[in-house]
Every structure is written in C-alpha cells, then in structure tokens.
Amino acid sequence: MSKHLERDLEQLSCDIVTIGGLVEEATQQAVTALQERRMELAELVIRNGSKIDGREVEIEDACLKMLALHQPVAEDLRFITSVIKINSDLERMGDLAMNIAQRAVFLTSQDPIPFPSQLSTIGAATVTMVRRSLDALVKRDAQTALQVCRADDEVDRLNREIIAELIALMKKDASMVERALSFFSATRHLERIADHATNIAEDVVYLVEGEIIRHGMNVA
C-alpha cells in the first residue's frame, strides 16, 4: 500500500469516529432533554444537526477522491465502500436524534406524564452500540461487532416493555394519548438508531470476515 493511501485511510478512520462521536452526543443529549424536560438542550440537538450533515458530505467526498486517486483493491476497497454506507447510516442516525429532540420540545411544552421507566436504559444501550460499532470498524474487530448485533435484541426487548407501559397509560387516561404517542415515537426512533448501529456492525463483520450476517438476524 502506498504511504499516501495509508495516510488517507487513517484520516478516514479518524473522520468516521468524529462523526460517530457527534451522533453519540446528539443521541445522549436528546434522551436527556426528553427525561429532564430541557427545552434548550433539545433545541441544541436540532441546531447541531447541520454539523453532522456537513461532516457526512466531507467524508463521502473524501471516499470518492480516494477511490479515484488510489484505485484501491481488495480490503482497502471494501473498507472505503463500507465507510460510504456507514457514513450514510450515521447521517440518518443524526436525523433520528433530531426527531427525538423534536419530541422533547413538544413534550416539554406540555404537562408532564410518567417517563417510561426503561427509556434512559435504552438510550444508554443505544449510545454504547453506536460507539462500539465504530470501535469495531476502526479496529477491524469482528468480535466487538458481533456483540453489538446481540445487544440489539436487548434494545428490542426493552422497547416492547416501554410500548406496553405506554399502551396502559393511553388506556387509563385518554387525555394522555398525544403525549404517550410522542414517547412512543421517541422510543421507536431510538430503536431505529440501534438498528443502524447493528447494520454498521454487520458491515464490519463482512469487512473483516467476508461473511454476510445481515438479513434474517432481526426483523422487528
């Protein structure tokens, strides 16, 4: 591998970890804003969305330049095309964090209803999945990636608990329907962020082991 390509690949790893860090932060802040009813924090997440978008565009451009300039093959080629997909996943995850923040803005403007007991647990689990999926990518570590895939089952289970809780709330008191539905949306968005982290982890397993594990693992 040329020194130039090597340097560009290292830079690409740094960049993807940086955008991943922004997604983690946005997700954590959105859940905190939801839990602590912090309007200003929710608005910060929405404002910061454009930072993630900007990074995504830069990373995609960098990938295209590397493909054109170095014409990489084999593992390097697969790494760069994986980053193109993962980068796109991260941008969507940033959008989902903004969607959660928007639910927080709405809910904070209304009288409070009981906060779903497992929502902050799912939030923390999801943020960990995001971090570990990118760790696995950068370190080419299939074991860590497989752990992320398994963690998704726990997120799905917690999600079902939250939905049951919200259904009970809506049945008990019709005046809570809109607010419970907002929590339902927020929890679905979180679940989807975790799904994206799983997609990233599946791509990492394919990159490292050449084995396709996506499809058929989880249909929710």
Next chain:
Amino acid sequence: MSKHLERDLEQLSCDIVTIGGLVEEATQQAVTALQERRMELAELVIRNGSKIDGREVEIEDACLKMLALHQPVAEDLRFITSVIKINSDLERMGDLAMNIAQRAVFLTSQDPIPFPSQLSTIGAATVTMVRRSLDALVKRDAQTALQVCRADDEVDRLNREIIAELIALMKKDASMVERALSFFSATRHLERIADHATNIAEDVVYLVEGEIIRHGMNVA
C-alpha cells in the same frame, strides 16, 4: 469508456430497477394486505423479503467487482458509489414493507377498526415515489428526482392527517388503542419508505448536477 464497463453499467441499471420493482411490489402488497385484511398476502410479503435481501447482496458484490476491475473515474465512479448507497436504501425499504406486513398480520387477527381514510393514498403515493426515484437514476433525470423530493411533502401532510384520525380513535375508545397504534406504526413505516425514496432522489440530483440538496430540505 470500455465496452466491458459500459455493458456492466447497463447491467447494474437493470439490476437496481429489478430490486426496486420488488420493493414497490412488496410495499403495495403490504398496504393491500392491511386494507383488505388479507393474511395470506401479508405472509407472502414477509416470505419474499429474502428475495430482496439476496438481490442486495448480489448488487453490492457487482459494484465492488466493477470498482476493482474497471477502476472507473468521474461520473461512472459516482454512479457506482451512488448505487451502493441506493441499494442499501432499497434493502431497508424492503424491511419496512415487511414491518407493515407484520402489522397487517396482527390487525387481521383482531376485530376490525376503521381503516385510516388516507392510508391507501399514502401507499400509492409512496410506491410512485419509489418507482420515479429509480427512473430518475437510470435516466439521469434531475427534474424527475426533484419531483420525488416535492412529493414527500404531500406524504408528510397526509401522514399528519392519519395520525390525527388515529388519536381521535384512541381517545374515543380505549379498547382500540393497540390496533390504532399498529396502524400508527404502519403509517410511520410507509412514511419512512417515502423518506428513503427521497434520499435516492437527492442522490440522483447530486449525481446529475453535482449539487448536494440533501440536508435541510425536510426534517420531520
């Protein structure tokens, strides 16, 4: 451009239209299953999911081979990397159609509740968006792509109408909460399929005009 690359690019266009056709069909069938309470059709959509997954893997492999073999530059390179992302979008859209079919399985097993009046309209609009986004890709047609982006606003508007209808239903009769929530999920999945079609259309505009229009157009 070499004859070989030209032939491979044509084949790739065909393949992406084929997988797109499967996604359109699955989406349409899932909505029909929901509306006509047809359990066997919903189960067919779920069984056919693996076909879409299989195609996705083949297309991604074909893209990687083309990059390694032909080392394309400029527009050809951008077309292939766009297809990598679009292919991944289509696979997710197939999963979402399966999710709708799963809601149809649940709802068909329960006593009926009023079918949301705009749901089949959203379904038809979404299927059209999927078809036109891929038309735009294959014909490198930015105008059609921009129409898809604009159509997404109408889907979002109809979606808000459906949600208002479902909220009214849940408030009126607590015994309908679970079923209304299933329709809510189904309609959200449809909205997300339309979002993916919009992402594809945005990629097409970028491919054709070199102009990035994603980000900031619609945050829902």
